[in-house]
Amino acid sequence: MTPHAAKLVLGLAVVAVSGAALGKTSDRQQTMQVQANRSDCTVTESGPCVLTGNVHIVQGSLVIDAARADLRQADGEIRAAKLTGSPVRLKQDMDNGGTMNATAAQVDYDLAQDTVVFTGKATVQQPGRGSIAGERIVYNMRTGQVQGGGGSEGGRVTLQFEPRNRAQPGETAPAGNRNDRNDD
Template sequence: MTRHAAELVLAIAAACCAGAALGKSSDRQQTMQVEANKSDCTVTDSGPCVLTGNVHIVQGSLVIDAARADIRQGDGDIQSAKLSGSPVRLKQQMDNGGTMNATAARVDYDLQQDTVVFIGGAVVQQPGRGSIAGERIVYNMRTGQVQGGGGGDEGRVTLQFEPRNRAPAAEADTEEQD
């Protein structure tokens, strides 16, 4: 792989990680490892880059696994990244010590619009905080807004909100017996 192609792969992974603004902020300052069975990257400022087969991206506490990553550039900058898999899996430590887990058939990052779209059986969980599940979940990196949809006429989105001051299970059982 040429130096420019290697830089492109790193930029791709950085683009993918930009969507993880929900996660640990220090991760963006960490070295990134990108592995795949194959890469097919054009070494121009506007060429595509496709990573296929066991795509594995690690940066700090962020771990992304996908079957394929399609990256598009324009004028030397990453424009979009589309990850697909069975499913795509993301896991990242949060600044508050919790862990964010997400899965979807496809994850689309649009760096021009600062959005991440989870598509197909999408689930985003933050233990202790809650979760959202649906056929489509859109996260706006600029505003922090999350939108979910069930897809189709009968589809539904499911949200679960955890109480902030939940008593540990053992304490709750003891209190009920008194």
């Protein structure tokens, strides 16, 4: 891989880490390993880089599996990345100790807008915090806003919120969280 192609692949790591719902920040400082069946990268300041076939990216705790990664740049900097697969799978440890898991048919990252769009049976799960699922999930990295939609065929977005003080199996729930109160 040429130095410029390596720079493009490194840009994919930035894209992936940024788009992984605030994953482990130390991952950005780790070496990235990329494997794919094929690469087709232009070594110019504005050329594309396309990785195809069993694309596997690891950087720190971040693991991405996709069928294809298409990176677009301008003036030597990554401007957009499109990951496609059956589905694309992202997994990353979180700074808070949990692990984020996401899947979608396609993941689009727009650096100029600081947004990540998951489309096609998209799910993002953060154990202990909750999950969101729908045909389209948009995450704005600047504001932290997450928007979901069920698609045009009358589908619905599904949200699940985990309680902060959830009792573990075999434990008694705190008095304020008991469901067995008799309010009659």
